Amino acid sequence: MRQGLYNVISNESVARGVYRLRLEGSTRALARAGQFADIRIDGVYLRRPFSVADWDDEGFVILYKVVGEGTRALAGARPGHSLDVILGLGNGFDETISRAPLLIGGGVGAPPLYALAKRFIGIGIKPVALLGFASRCDIILADELRALDCRVMVTLESEGERVTDRLDEASADRDRFYACGPEGMLRAVKRQCGLPGQLSLETRMACGVGLCRGCTCMTLTGGKRVCVEGPVFDKEALAW
Ligand SMILES: Cc1cc2nc3c(=O)[nH]c(=O)nc-3n(C[C@H](O)[C@H](O)[C@H](O)COP(=O)(O)OP(=O)(O)OC[C@H]3O[C@@H](n4cnc5c(N)ncnc54)[C@H](O)[C@@H]3O)c2cc1C
Structure with a gap:
């Protein structure tokens, strides 16, 4: 974990109410x-707290949805501003345990799956991604995942479809899933996916470093x- 000042390189809207922030450091x-x-x-x-969507030696990227203050x-952060960041928190996904991964993302739960897809591609494994959004203007990262050479399936609630409706189809020939999204979606995936x-989990948290136990x-x-x-x-560890 590292705490420090990171420079805002860009902070642009990429979908309805969703911004892509690149920080240098x-x-x-x-x-x-x-x-x-x-x-x-x-x-x-x-x-x-925000999941890291991508990183390189110079900095990292998050995608975030505007939901509150x-x-x-x-x-409103502009290039030239700097932000105080604690980076490298949490355990992260284990990509060494799958040869045929299925990545399942709901809304702004998709960002950490982009970083994970890059890790898989880096070791010669092509993931399948199943992403669910409320409507077409909420779609994020589908094109970027296709550009990495992943097979991408998108479901839209506005068209009456949820990720769980295509889970069986998406899981065929896969050996493990990696999921991030709203808790309701995660519980349904845990129940349904064999x-x-x-x-x-994107549980609300306070201190972020293990002291308050609020999460x-x-x-x-x-x-x-x-x-x-x-x-x-x-999946097996959660008492859900
Ligand atoms: C480990 C982790 C990773 C995350 N990654 C991302 C990410 O990549 N992109 C992204 O957009 N968001 C992510 N989040 C959620 C993000 O932290 C919250 O949306 C953000 O803190 C809201 O701050 P706010 O001040 O705008 O909203 P607040 O004013 O604090 O709250 C506004 C509304 O959002 C709800 N809310 C706030 N936080 C959460 C939460 N964690 N879960 C569900 N509802 C919440 C509140 O109940 C309230 O209704 C992540 C959360 C965690 C714990």
């Missing part, structure tokens, strides 16, 4: 896709802090 603290950044936002109490203020899998979730071996022992949990 050390990424040595990042080891795995699925880890997150906790960002201090001027005038807002408590940092806000913190993300509204973040959307594959083993890992789920990244504890129940597992079969007791309460675990989503910010430290998570946000990624094995």
Whole structure:
């Protein structure tokens, strides 16, 4: 984990209410896709956590949806501003345990799956991605995943379809799933998908570094802090 100032390189709208923020600074603290950044936002109490969507030696990218005061203020960050960030938090996904991964994303749960897809592609494995959004203007990362050479399936609630409607089709010939999205979607995927899998929880959190225990979730071996022992949990471990 590393705390430091990161320079805003760009912060652009990419879908309805969703922004892509690129920050410049050390990424040595990042080891795995699925880890997150906790960002201090001027005038807002408590940092806000966001999954890292992509990174290189110069910096990293998050995609975030404007839902409240913190993300509204973040959307105003301009190149030349700097942000205080704690980077490299959480455990992240394990890409060494699958040869035929299925990535399942709901809305702004998709960003960490882009970083994960890049890791798989880097070791010669092509994932299948199943992404669900409310409507066409909410779609993010589908084209970018196709550009990586992933097979991408998109479901739109506005057209009466959810990711769970295409889960059986998407899981055929896959050996493991990796999912991130709203808790309702994750619970449905856990119930319905016969594959083993890992789920990244986006539980609201306060301190982000394991001290306050405000983000504890129940597992079969007791309460675990989503910010430290998570946000990624094995399907079998969650007491859902
Ligand atoms: C590990 C982790 C990774 C995340 N990654 C991303 C990401 O990549 N992109 C992204 O857009 N968001 C992500 N989130 C959610 C993001 O942190 C919240 O949307 C953000 O903190 C909201 O801040 P705010 O001040 O704008 O909203 P607030 O004013 O704090 O809240 C506004 C509304 O959003 C709801 N809300 C706030 N946080 C959450 C949450 N975590 N889950 C569900 N509802 C919430 C509140 O209940 C309220 O109704 C992630 C959360 C976690 C814990």
